[in-house]
Every structure is written in structure tokens, then in C-alpha cells.
Amino acid sequence: MGLKRQILNLISHEAKLSPKMIATMLGQEENNIIRAIQQMENDKVILGYNTVINWDKMEGNGVTATIEVKVTPQREVGFNGVAERICRFPEVRSVHLMSGSYDLSVVVEGSNLKEIANFVSHKLSTLDEVQSTVTHFVLKTYKVDNFVFEDAREDERLVISP
Amino acid sequence: MSSMDRYISNVVKSVPPSGIRKFFDLASQMQGVISLGVGEPDFVTPWHIREACFHALEHGYTMYTSNHGLIELREEIAIYQKRKIGVCYSPEDEILITIGVSEAVDLAMRALVEPGDEVLVPEPSFVCYAPGAMLAHGKAVPVQTFNRDQYRLKPEELEKCITPRSKVLVLAYPSNPTGAIMHEEDLTALLDIIIKNDLIVITDEIYSELTYNGSHVSIASLPGMRDRTVLLNGFSKAYAMTGWRVGYACGHSDIIDAMKKIHQYSIMCASIMGQKAALEALRNGEQEMRKMVESYNYRRRIILAGFDDIGMNCFEPKGAFYCFPSIRCTGMSSEEFCEKLLEEEKVAVVPGNAFGACGEGFVRCCYAANVNHIEEAVSRMGSFLNRHRKY
Numbered sequence: 001m002g003l004k005r006q007i008l009n010l011i012s013h014e015a016k017l018s019p020k021m022i023a024t025m026l027g028q029e030e031n032n033i034i035r036a037i038q039q040m041e042n043d044k045v046i047l048g049y050n051t052v053i054n055w056d057k058m059e060g061n062g063v064t065a066t067i068e069v070k071v072t073p074q075r076e077v078g079f080n081g082v083a084e085r086i087c088r089f090p091e092v093r094s095v096h097l098m099s100g101s102y103d104l105s106v107v108v109e110g111s112n113l114k115e116i117a118n119f120v121s122h123k124l125s126t127l128d129e130v131q132s133t134v135t136h137f138v139l140k141t142y143k144v145d146n147f148v149f150e151d152a153r154e155d156e157r158l159v160i161s162p
Numbered sequence: 163m164s165s166m167d168r169y170i171s172n173v174v175k176s177v178p179p180s181g182i183r184k185f186f187d188l189a190s191q192m193q194g195v196i197s198l199g200v201g202e203p204d205f206v207t208p209w210h211i212r213e214a215c216f217h218a219l220e221h222g223y224t225m226y227t228s229n230h231g232l233i234e235l236r237e238e239i240a241i242y243q244k245r246k247i248g249v250c251y252s253p254e255d256e257i258l259i260t261i262g263v264s265e266a267v268d269l270a271m272r273a274l275v276e277p278g279d280e281v282l283v284p285e286p287s288f289v290c291y292a293p294g295a296m297l298a299h300g301k302a303v304p305v306q307t308f309n310r311d312q313y314r315l316k317p318e319e320l321e322k323c324i325t326p327r328s329k330v331l332v333l334a335y336p337s338n339p340t341g342a343i344m345h346e347e348d349l350t351a352l353l354d355i356i357i358k359n360d361l362i363v364i365t366d367e368i369y370s371e372l373t374y375n376g377s378h379v380s381i382a383s384l385p386g387m388r389d390r391t392v393l394l395n396g397f398s399k400a401y402a403m404t405g406w407r408v409g410y411a412c413g414h415s416d417i418i419d420a421m422k423k424i425h426q427y428s429i430m431c432a433s434i435m436g437q438k439a440a441l442e443a444l445r446n447g448e449q450e451m452r453k454m455v456e457s458y459n460y461r462r463r464i465i466l467a468g469f470d471d472i473g474m475n476c477f478e479p480k481g482a483f484y485c486f487p488s489i490r491c492t493g494m495s496s497e498e499f500c501e502k503l504l505e506e507e508k509v510a511v512v513p514g515n516a517f518g519a520c521g522e523g524f525v526r527c528c529y530a531a532n533v534n535h536i537e538e539a540v541s542r543m544g545s546f547l548n549r550h551r552k553y
Contacts, residue, residue, distance in 0.1 A: 025460035160186040160199040
């Protein structure tokens with residue numbers, strides 16, 4: 001496996017790993033790691049570093065919805081034109097082109113149900129290319145990006161064993 | 163209450179108590195201990211393997227299996243060993259499924275050792291071989307290995323311990339507690355002595371998958387050694403299945419048959435749901451296992467770099483998930499070091515002498531632990547060394 005992929009495998013699970021730590025883990029020079037990460041940032045392989053948050057543990061939570069969107073592809077730009085337009089809305093968190101019975105999967109965040117309803121009815125559905133939408137509100141989150149939201153159990157192994 | 167001691171067999175009385183026990187009692191009474199003293203993976207068994215067990219239970223697999231174990235598991239083990247070490251074993255009569263490697267060690271000792279026979283045990287070693295030999299009425303003969311040789315067994319040290327009663331040589335590499343491995347040339351160097359003295363080898367290869375920067379070589383794969391070797395392996399370490407207790411022995415059908423004779427009267431068979439889970443591990447577990455091994459390797463490098471930073475002398479272990487740093491700079495005995503470290507810094511590591519006299523001056527640290535814990539433990543060991551360093 002190439003160095004860049006090894007680095008990505010590590011930081012995709014733990015973005016806070018320092019270059020020094022990554023270098024130790026991979027048996028590499030720290031400078032090689034710094035350079036590889038910089039290059040991947042410049043090449044937009046690495047777009048940014050998010051935090052996985054269990055918002056349920058905070059007060060005043062917002063609402064998340066997944067919206068299935070059917071669209072009419074446009075001449076020359078296909079699905080890209082409309083997908084890029086949808087991406088520009090700040091309340092949109094992610095957009096994927098899907099195979100199957102609908103075209104775009106759009107994840108939207110809002111401070112309450114009404115805000116998302118307004119977004120769908122006023123902003124999304126009114127786009128010329130959008131044929132229909134089906135909105136699913138998230139009720140509870142169990143796992144995101146490899147992190148299970150239930151609190152991990154304590155290490156129950158014997159303190160000392162042969 | 164009157165003592166019943168007079169009823170206890172002398173053989174059992176002759177076995178010394180575990181060197182770990184006292185320390186275990188001490189460490190487990192204390193709150194907030196960071197432990198590098200564990201001897202098992204920190205992963206839970208991969209989900210698909212646990213799922214295979216549920217499936218087996220749902221479908222009513224709750225009966226005995228043949229004494230040898232499930233034939234499909236033995237077939238899968240034969241394929242696995244052929245692929246890994248290039249040795250063919252017949253699933254019908256050359257493979258026996260046991261309750262972990264521990265049972266297999268006991269069976270092999272009892273099947274091979276006559277009263278007074280000598281069992282050569284390279285030390286520092288895992289704690290069960292010498293008592294296993296003694297309980298089989300044999301005599302355990304420690305063979306020293308040294309830090310300067312990266313704890314590889316050297317022919318000259320083996321030769322020194324050979325007597326006319328030498329019968330069995332135990333090899334257990336990658337090693338618990340040192341993390342040492344034996345390369346092909348190291349094993350080849352032993353062959354003359356083994357063959358000249360007509361020794362039989364019990365090789366415990368439970369950590370074989372946890373070999374870093376290279377692959378494991380089994381002595382069974384070397385010329386003339388297949389029939390002279392009882393190969394033991396299992397699922398505990400590679401697939402994080404310690405609690406399942408499934409292991410196996412491979413070897414010449416005469417030996418496996420003798421081991422089976424003991425197994426059928428004392429154990430009957432390993433649990434069927436455990437065997438079903440082991441089957442799933444062998445059939446579909448490689449990818450998850452590789453991830454776990456990779457993760458141990460990361461942590462191996464982290465702990466070694468940490469020891470280097472705090473000036474703790476440690477040879478680079480190439481296998482298992484242990485390292486075996488020297489504590490001689492403190493002038494303390496291993497036990498004293500471990501007790502003080504526990505008391506003053508709340509870090510648990512295992513005294514090296516628990517694994518044989520030549521482990522004195524060293525401690526076993528297990529890096530199958532959370533990275534933050536490893537870093538914190540090493541940092542506390544650093545402060546401890548700063549206070550107690552003499553040399």
C-alpha cells in the first residue's frame with residue numbers, strides 16, 4: 001500500500017494524529033508525512049477535517065433529514081448542473097448521485113422541522129430540474145463514520161494475565 | 163477445619179504457584195490502574211465470527227462433535243496450514259481440535275512424556291510449558307535465551323541442556339513474553355541437535371499471524387521435521403477469540419491419535435458453537451485479522467518510540483504484542499520494579515521472572531492497549547525511571 005493511502009487510512013479514523021505520531025506508526029520520517037499530507041491537501045484529496053459529534057448529548061439540537069430527489073438531467077451538464085446548484089445551499093450537508101429509484105440523495109440540517117420543510121418547499125422543489133422530493137427525517141443516530149454512538153464499554157479484560 | 167493437604171497428589175504439590183498470581187491480586191485491588199499487563203487482544207471478536215456462533219445456536223448446533231472436532235473445521239485448518247507454512251496435514255487423522263492451545267499443550271505433554279523424561283523449555287517462556295511437563299511426570303529443563311540474541315534460541319544453549327533423558331523441545335515463537343521470533347536460519351541451526359538427539363518438538367504457534375515485517379516460519383516446514391513436530395495453533399490471538407477456547411494440534415497420526423485418546427476421556431470435544439465460529443474465522447476472517455495485526459504493528463512502533471524517548475532499553479520485538487524492556491538501570495529486581503511502579507504510578511506491567519529465571523531484570527509490557535493508555539503509561543514509566551535510575 002502506498003504511503004498516501006496508509007496515511008489516509010489512519011487519519012480517516014483519527015484526524016487528530018500528529019505527523020510525528022503517524023511517522024512513528026508507519027515507521028517513516030516525519031518530514032515525509034508532512035510533505036505527503038500537504039500534497040494531498042493541495043491536490044484536494046484531503047478537503048478538510050471534520051469532527052464526529054454526538055449532538056444528542058447537547059441541548060438544543062437541530063434536525064437532520066435525508067431527501068430523495070428526482071431530477072431531469074440537463075443537456076451537456078447531465079446531473080452535475082443541478083447537483084452543483086443544490087450543493088450551494090448552506091443548509092445542505094452532503095449530496096450524492098445515486099443509482100436506483102431516485103437521482104440525488106441530499107442531506108440537510110436545520111434548527112427545526114419547519115426550517116427543513118421551508119427549504120424543501122421553497123428552495124429545493126422550486127428548482128426547474130427537480131421533479132419530486134421525498135423527505136426522511138432522522139429520528140436517532142446509531143453510527144456515523146465508523147463511530148458507534150452508544151457509550152463504549154470499559155475494558156473488562158483481566159488487569160494481569162499470562 | 164482440618165487440612166486436606168495430605169490428599170493432594172505430590173505431583174500437583176511439586177508445581178510452583180504461578181508467578182503472576184501474586185501480582186495479579188495486587189493490581190486487581192487497585193483503582194484507576196493503566197494496565198500493560200494483559201495477555202490478550204484488546205479487540206472484541208469480529209462481528210461476522212460472533213454472528214456465525216448465533217447462527218449455529220439458532221439452528222440447533224448444541225450437540226457433541228466427533229472427538230477430533232468438526233471435519234469441516236479440520237479441512238479448513240489443513241488448507242490454512244498448507245497455505246501458511248506449506249505443510250500438508252490430513253484432516254481425517256492428523257488434526258485434533260482442542261480447548262485452546264492450552265489443552266493441546268497438556269495433551270501433547272501427556273502423550274509424549276514418560277516419567278523422568280526431560281522437556282526442554284526455552285525461557286523466558288509462557289507459563290504453561292514447565293508445569294505441563296511436570297504434571298505429565300516429566301522434568302522441565304529451562305534453556306536460557308538472551309536479550310543480546312533477541313531471545314532467539316541458540317544451538318549452543320540448547321546443546322548445553324541435552325542429556326540422555328531429553329525427549330521434547332518446546333518452541334513458542336513469536337514469543338510471549340519477549341515478542342521474539344525465530345527466522346528460518348535460526349530454526350535450521352537447531353535441526354542437527356534435534357535430529358541427533360531424536361527430540362520431538364512441540365511448537366506453539368498461537369502468535370504466528372502476529373509477525374511483523376516478514377512472515378512466520380514453522381519448524382514443521384523444515385526438512386525432516388514434519389513428523390517430528392507437533393504443531394499447535396488456535397484462534398485466540400489472530401482472531402481475538404481468547405474466551406472461545408478453540409485451538410488445535412497437527413502432527414503425525416500416531417501422536418494425534420495418542421493425544422485424542424486423552425482428549426476423548428477428559429474433554430470429549432471442543433464446544434460446537436465455538437468450532438463453528440472458528441470455521442467462520444478461517445473462511446472469512448483474513449481481512450479483519452489483517453486490520454488487527456496492522457493496528458498492533460502501529461502500537462508496537464509507538465511503544466518502542468516511547469521507550470526510546472524515556473531511555474528505556476528494549477530490543478525490537480518482531481512478533482506477538484509484547485515487548486520486554488530492561489529495567490536493570492534501576493538496580494531493582496523485576497518484582498520490586500513492578501510493585502513500585504504499580505504503587506507510585508499506577509501502571510501494571512508483568513515481572514520478567516514470572517516467565518523464567520532469565521527474565522529477571524526485565525518486564526513484559528503488552529501493547530494490545532489503547533494508544534492513549536500506552537502513551538500515558540510510558541510517560542509515567544519515564545517519570546518513574548527519572549526518580550529511580552541508578553545506572
